[in-house]
Amino acid sequence: MARITAGVATSHVPALGAAIDLGKTREPYWADCFAGYEWTRRWESEQAPDVIVLVYNDHASAFDMNVIPTFAIGCAERYVSADEGWGPRPVPDVIGHADLAWHIAQCCILDEFDMTIINDMAVDHGLTVPLSLMFGQPAQWPARIIPLAVNVVTYPPPSGNRCWLLGEAIARAVASFPEDLNVQIWGTGGMSHQLQGSRAGLINKPWDTAFLDRLTADPEALRGIPHIEYLREAGSEGIELVMWLIMRGALGPGARELHRHYHVPASNTAVGHIVLENG
Structure with missing residues (x-):
């Protein structure tokens, strides 16, 4: 059967993608940031x-104020890179796994999660930068x-607890899929950053570090963080x-x-990254 072997989390700052595309990763400003991904x-x-179940947020590329799904799963065979205003990133098309995606959608909906099924969408930096x-x-x-x-x-947005529970539901769905597959689940976005207003440029390293610590030391505590604390x-x-937390909920307690x-800063953003082996 399929199995989730690991979870990966990372920021998906669009400037990271631009630095890669433009060959700037070894420049002094970027070198230390990218060095953390070599391992x-x-x-x-x-x-x-x-297969990678890649959790991300769309930035008004596939969805806008007319359609705002809380959880949307892509069940297509292929996804092209979105044009976010300066042309699509020069990256390969994303090839899906429609059979497993439909299985996860079915299992999660029957598990009382109201998933939106998407059969055609472009994917933006939230998904392509982590890749x-x-x-x-690669080609x-x-x-x-x-x-x-x-x-x-x-x-x-959904609560942290609801995201955790969705991760658990995804893990159950993957475990019931009959094909022998090595599956990873990635959570993306963050860490601390604010793009507008009087606090634009905010970075809170102690809070970020504590969040990283608790992913393994006390993950249950993360489920109850209210929106206002974020x-x-x-x-x-x-x-x-x-x-x-969708990623973390899909992994075992161990x-x-x-x-x-x-690393800070990367375009006024704190970049965080962690790799967890499933327990």
């Missing part, structure tokens, strides 16, 4: 996942990808961290930390 690139090459961070610039991505888009842009401590865009990276 994971080697590890991913060794792990060779068949570039882990896999570089094609080395794994099939199931996009899972979460609304963290328009109030109200806003107060991690900035208006810090709510993206609830997507990491998940083990393999690698961690934290």
Whole structure:
């Protein structure tokens, strides 16, 4: 049967994608930030996942104020890179795993999660930047990808606890899929950052570090963090961290930390990254 072997979390700052695309990753401003992903690139090459369930948020590329799904799962065979105003990123198309995606959708809906099923959408930097961070610039991505888009842009976003429970439901769905697959689940977005208002540029390293610590030391405590704490401590865009809890909820209680990276600043954003082996 299929199995979730690991969870990966990372920021998906669009400037990281631009630095990769423009060959700037070794420049002094960027070098230390990208160095923290070298371990994971080697590890991913060794792990060779068949499928990645990639949790991210759309940035008005596939969805807008006319349609705002809380949880949307991509069930298509292929996804193209979105044009976010300066042309699509020069990255390979994302190849899906429609059979597993439909199975997850069916299982989660019957498990009382109201998933929105998407059969045609473009994917933006929220999804493609993490792939570039882990896999570089290949001719094609080395794994099939199931996009899972979460609304963290328009109030109200889902609670951290609801995201955790969805992760648990995804894990049950994957475990019931009959094909032998090595599946990883990635949570993306964050860490602390605010893009507008009087607190634009906010970065809270102590809070971010504590969040990373608790992913393994006290993950249950993360489930109860209210929206207002994310806003107060991690900035208006810090709510993206609830997507990491979908990843964490899909792993067992004994998940083990393999690698961690934290860097500031990257385009006025705190970059966080962690790799967890499933317990």
